[in-house]
Amino acid sequence: MTNTLSSALPYPALPYPALHASHSGIWIADESGTRPIGRGEAIRIAADTPVILLNAALIGQRLGYADLSGLDLLDLLELFAFLCPARFMVPTPRGLARVAGLAAPREDAEVANFLRAAAAALLDMTDPASNWPEREGAWTAAQSLFRLRWTWAPVLAQRLRKPAVAERWLYSKLPEWSEGAARPQPRTVTLDPDETQARLAALTGSAAEQRQGQRAYAQAAREAFGPRMTAGAPNMVLAEAGTGIGKTLGYLAPASLWAEKADGVVWVSTFTKALQRQLGQESARLFPDPAVRRAKVVTRKGRENYLCLLNLEDALQGGFAGRAAILAQLVARWAAYSADGDMVGGDLPGWLTTLFRRNGATALTDRRGECVYAGCPHYRKCFIERAARASAEADLVIANHALVMVNAARGRESMTRPTRYVFDEGHHLFDAADAMFSTALTGAETIELRRWVIGPESGGRGRRRGLAARLSDVASYDEGGGRAITDAVAAAQALASDGWLQRIGEGAPFGPIEALLAAVRGLTYARAEKEGEAGYGLETELAEPDPALIEAAGPAAEALDALVRPLVALGRRLEAVLDEGPDWMDGPARARIEGAVASLGWRAETVAAWLSLLARIGGPASPDFVDWLAVDRVEGREYDIGLHRHWLDPTRPFAETVLKQAHGVLVTSATLRGGGGHNGGDWDVAEARTGANHLLRGASRFEAASPFDYGTQAEVLIVTDVKRGDMGALANAYARLGVASGGGMLGLFTAIRRLRGVHARIADRLAREGLPLYAQHVDPIDTGTLVDIFRDDPAASLLGTDALRDGVDVPGRSLRLVVLEGVPWPKPTVLHAARRLAGGGSAYDDRIVRARLAQAFGRLIRRADDHGAFVLLSAAMPSRLLSAFPPGVPIRRVTLDEAVARASALPSPDQIGHEARATADTETKS
Structure with a gap:
């Protein structure tokens, strides 16, 4: 790492052991050396003694002890997040070695001892003689973390000196945005x-x-x-x-x-x-x-992607406790150095929040539409408002x-x-467009609306506020607005409330909305339950509803109508207040009311869409929409129930709202x-x-057409002897291919259950060959970080689903083998069946499959010097779908043995050479 010193500092060496666990084994290192240990001993040591490790959530999973991250651990990722906020690091020993300026460990058995050296190297940054860019604010943050009993705080307390001049705190350090004149309309020009x-x-x-x-x-x-x-x-x-x-x-x-x-x-x-x-x-x-x-x-x-400064302030002042409070302090440290405050995909490390799972990272963003806009004391420093105003003056908005x-x-x-x-x-x-213009009248959606209108009902900490609290000054000024707020709060009592799922399961729904959801659940189970579906979501068409559902729809519609009326009335009263411009309304107050008008309009439109969906029950179907009932479940556990409506062709509202309002549109892919x-x-x-x-x-x-020479750079291998549905054979195929290629395998799945099953069977096998394996939906690591890890290590392999099929860009030798478990046929849902009927039947399915195959193949060759193989584990691959692959690419139907032989001919990590490794390092840092 730049700006670090060698270890000759006047501080005692850390007296703590270091622990490392992978699929190939578990090791502990201390002053006496490194030794392998068993899972039980590792858990006991971690419970009794502070240990140094890298990524407690992942190590806990490898040990089969999910609560490991709740112990007194010295996680080097947390230390890096404190010392280097808003800096990038791949959260692996290899990535840590790069930022610490150390040689990377060559094998798993060396990692534990390496972690002790890396801890010393990171802490060397705090030496007063070092040029540490993020020194400002560190002492103040460390004092707060010490009071929260953060494990690294006593170690840092020995090294950090109190600054002679008081440090600027986050809210005084962040720049303010300012209003400017409206930008004129673009000039009419023709490009030469x-x-x-x-x-x-x-x-x-x-x-x-x-x-x-x-x-x-x-x-x-x-x-x-x-x-x-x-x-x-x-x-x-x-x-x-x-x-x-x-x-x-x-x-x-x-x-x-x-x-x-x-x-x-x-x-x-x-x-x-x-x-x-x-x-x-x-x-x-x-x-x-x-x-x-x-x-x-x-x-x-x-x-919802940006840090909310008001939520953060609440968390720092006691709204969070325990591990969540430590996360809030680390996020505050990051916010002072962040370029844009983006917590999802920005410069906040994606791995940071996964270290504090179940502990409120989402509560630091505005996911509920409760922003008070100019009523917030941090409005002028708000990351969201700053981005919105900057985009108005920019040339390009991404x-x-x-x-x-x-x-x-x-x-x-x-x-x-x-x-x-x-x-x-x-x-x-x-x-x-399908996601944006859809409607869902579900328990989860209605309880969220209830909370937005009423506010907290059962005490607890946090700054959640209802309509009355957010608009108290308007209610006191405007009698009509105050009456509308009161009516909305009273009407919202009819929406689903806490415990609704349990009450419905027990046959005792409370209120008209819960009664509707109970009727939806009953009809869905009656029509959609099939043998073997016990663990998955159920759905059925909203056609020929039973008397119970028809009877429940009327009171539910009345309850929603009683809610939408005061919301609309309140919006109109607020618009009237804006027109009147009372004495107390300064610029910030006006902006806050304008924000409330927009938020009310959105909620009112949502309720109106629900009413339209309820009107469908017992009435004629609309040719423009597809309506259905659903019970959402994960591994047999219900988590939502409701009615759904999607446009048959969602590009219609997209064309009306976006395309027809534009002057020029380029659509490319x-x-x-x-x-x-x-x-x-x-x-x-x-x-x-x-x-x-x-x-x-x-x-x-x-x-x-692509300029790549696919005929010599790639090949498609269709494996004909892996039996469909045979999990053991499927796992064996992935393991043999991953070992043969020496890693660099991207394994794609159409079902999470099969992904998890294959991972459980092959992770240890690949680890014994020195080949790390990571998996989406298995490892407690966000998808973006998984891709960073995969890109950084040519020996690693990665398993994933749709998000990896469409969104991975890994040029170079880190990705040289794409393995797809089977033909990616679309799931036979109610919505798909309707679109299939309207889109040409089997030809519609074929278009979807070809698109998915083309996207999956597109992950393989990203540069002119890339080479690799695309393997499809399906003997039933129809020849008519082979046009999904680029012209000229060789397509062969082979046995698994032949596919393994061809995968073994791909360049392995040992053959890549120092130049390619250096290139990969440069790409990762960028």
């Missing part, structure tokens, strides 16, 4: 083709190879930035660009040029947080100066599909609404046509999945 190519050349660099496909792509993207000629008919471009074309810089060239010439903002929207991070890094090519880049490029996410749709549908930021969009990962627009479109016949699918077919003006089409 030569200027566009010159901008692209500047972005790629003079020494870069000129790629004809990228140049053509930039020219096609330019059309989306031309002047709009007809209202409601944007200039829309659908651009499918194969992996390796360089589409990111291809669209950033015209986008940045238009923003500069028109003095407007372009919103670049992605589906995954990984691509958001990547785009933020690519923007350095546009604006090398960090200060300029911060002004010109802003990353936006939903408010957002996500969900935020774009939420802002458009709910009329947010209407004065600064963008006119130009780039939708990267455009093949996900259909799914994003490597698999925009869903895979299998290499003969040019699936553009209709692309238009249907992006909403282009709902516009008056047709979309332009552009296609650029």
Whole structure:
């Protein structure tokens, strides 16, 4: 690590032992050396003596003792989070060695002793002579953590000196945002083709190879930035660009040029947080100066991703206790150095909150819509408000599909609404719209609304407040508004309340909404229960409802109608208060009431959608919607019950709220046509999945094939002798392939149950070969960190589901084998059955499968020097679906023995060489 000293400091060596556990064994190291131990002894030592370890949650899982993280442990990840807030580190011995400036341990048996050395190296940063960038605030934070009995606090107390000048605390250190004049509408400009190519050349660099496909792509993207000629008919471009074309810089060239010439903002929207991070890094090519880049490029996410300063203050002042209070202190330390306050995918280490699972990380964000806006004492320093105002003046806003749709549908930021969009990962627009424009009248949703209206009902700590508390000044000023608040609180008593699931299970629902949910549960079980489904969610169509459900729908609708009326009335009264402008209403108060009006409108729209869904019960079905009943369960445990409504075609509301309001839209992806479109016949699918077919003006089409030589860089192996449903055979196949390739395997599954079953069978086997195995839904590590770990270690393998199939970018030798458990057929849900019927039957299924296969294969070859194999463990793979793979890639049907032999021919980690390892290190640090 930079800014660390060697160990010749006047501090005693740490007297604590270090513990390490992996699938290959358990070791303890102390002054006498390192020795292997058993699980029981390891748990006893950890319970009796503070021990140094790395990632207590993961070690606890490896020991089979989930409560390990609740003991007095010296977790080096927590120490790093304190010493280096907002810095990146891969949470493995290899990653720790890199930041500590030490040699990485070569095998698991060396890790425990290494951890003792790493602890000393990290603590060396605190020496007064060292240049420690995050020194400010450390002493103050350490005092608070000492009072909370944080295990590292006494160690730090020996080393940290009280500063001569009082340290700035978080809330005095954070900068304030300021209001500015409204930005004028963008000028009408037409981009010159030569200027566009010159901008692209500047972005790629003079020494870069000129790629004809990228140049053509930039020219096609330019059309989306031309002047709009007809209202409601944007200039829309659908651009499918194969992996390796360089589409990111291809669209950033015209986008940045238009923003500069028109003095407007372009919103670049992605589906995954990984691509958001990547785009933020690519923007350095546009604006090398960090200060300029911060002004010109802003990353936006939903408010539930950002740290809420008011929630944090409550946590620091006693709202949290125990381990959760320690997390709050570490988050406060991070917030003082964070670039944007983003807790999910930003510069807060993704692994930090997993160390405090079950301890309130989500309570530090605003997930309930309870923001008081200008009523908050930290409003002027709020990360969310700062990002919103910065985006109004930026050239590029890097957002996500969900935020774009939420802002458009709910009329947010209407004065600064963008006119130009780039939708990267455009093949996900259909799914994003499906989630955004759906309706769910469930127990979990109604109890959340109850809490939002009424506030806390059973005491407890926290700053949750109801409508009356949040709008007390309005209630005292405006009689009509006060009466509406009282009526809303009274009506909300009819919603589901704490303990509703237990009461329904016992046949004793309380109130009209719980009675409705009980009727939903009864009918769902009556129609959907089948042998073998006991552990999974159940659903059935909302068709031919039974008398119990029809009878329950009437009182439930009356209760919801009694709630929506005062919410609407309150919104109108608040708008009237804004118009009247009483003496007490200063700027902050106005902003707070405007925020309350927007929040009330959203809640009222939600209840109105519930009423529309209830009206369907016993009435005719709408051809535009798919309605069903569901009981959600995990491993046999019910966690929600309710009615659901989705648009049959969710791109219709997307086109109305987003596309038709825009002037120009570029939708791009490597698999925009869903895979299998290499003969040019699936553009209709692309238009249907992006909403282009709902516009008056047709979309332009552009296609650029990948420049990679798939014929020599990759191959597809379809294994024919692994029996479907045989868990032992499936696990054996994954184990043999992972060992043969020497790691570097990304294993993809269509069911979490099978993923867990395979992991349990093969983790020890791979560990004995020196090959680490990680798994989504198994390891207590967030998905982004799992990918970081996988990318960092060429010998590691990673198992996962859909999120890894679509969102992993691991160039280089760390990923050289993709193994898919079987043909990824869509799950036969009520919603899928309706869309399948409307979309052409089996042809609809085939399009979905080809798209998934194309996305999975796309993880394999990310650079011109990548080589690898794609293995599909399914003898029943239909030949008609093979068009999902790029033209020229060899496709062979082989036995498992043959697939293993071909996997063993892939370069192993030992063959990669120092140069490739150095490249991987550089990529990880970036």
